[in-house]
Amino acid sequence: MSYKIVFSDIDGTLLNKDRELSERTIKTIQEIKDEIPVVLISARMPQAMRHLQKQLGIENQPIICYNGGFVLIDEQPVSSTAIPVQTIEELAKFNKNTNVHLSLYNGEEWHVPDYDYWAKREERNTKVTPSITHIDAVMNDWGKRELGAHKIMCMGEEDRIEEMFQFLNENYGDKLHVYRSKETYIEVANKQISKLTAIEYLLKNHFNLSIEETVAFGDNYNDVEMINGVGMGVAVANAREETKKVANKITDASIDDGVAKTLEELFLK
DSSP: OOOEEEEEOOOHHHHHHTSOOOOHHHHHHHHHHTTSOEEOSSSTTTTHHHHHHHHHOOTSSSSEEETTTTETTTTTEEEEEEEEEHHHHHHHHHHHHHHHEEEEEETTEEEEESOOOHHHHHHHHHOOOEEEEOHHHHHHHHHHHHHOSSSEEEEEHHHHHHHHHHHHHHHTTTEEEEEEEETTTEEEETTTTTTTHHHHIIIIIIOOOOGEEEEEESGGGHHHHHHHHSSSEEOOSSHHHHHHHOOSSOOOOOGOOOOOOHHHHHHHO
């Protein structure tokens, strides 16, 4: 099969042990980018992806943010699917007892209740500074603007996160994607979308390519559907077992340039 486009997850897949792009990854993608489009696809917000796009020289390509909830072409939103304000308010009410950190994301906005350990940690990881805004104020503003959350990030101690995880699955399992990216993290998105639905949207509406011509790289639960659905799904060696099981190929770990090595094998040899 002749593959004609690449989609890659970022965290745990594309970055090295310092959570940066390695020289080999940058060099490899820059060598293929004029012939093979390389599109970043992540749970991250746009601002946390653009500096990576710039390093790779692929600013001209679309980006898929929030696990497929927000898709940008030439900096313009072309697809947007959010969690309704009412659902966020119900979650906030439950959280008064659980008291985990709730980060709320819409488009270019990231709101945190306090500049606490979790906010600082995410700021270090993503190189984006949040807005410190009480959740009631966010809901009031978003309600007026008819917005919702492209992503909710719940962060906290493991036992409290487990409580939140159970609550979300029991009450919103049919409406929300709920997955634990770490023992202390839950990422929440609208169930209508996924990384695969976003890929299918771009293939049809922008690239005019088939799913069979697509290569995708990933590591986590939110990558399973994508890895299973594309022409060649590649899991890095450090991926979750669920991701490895559906992959066509398992490459080296993210910290060992697994993505770059497979791109070299596919497109440079």
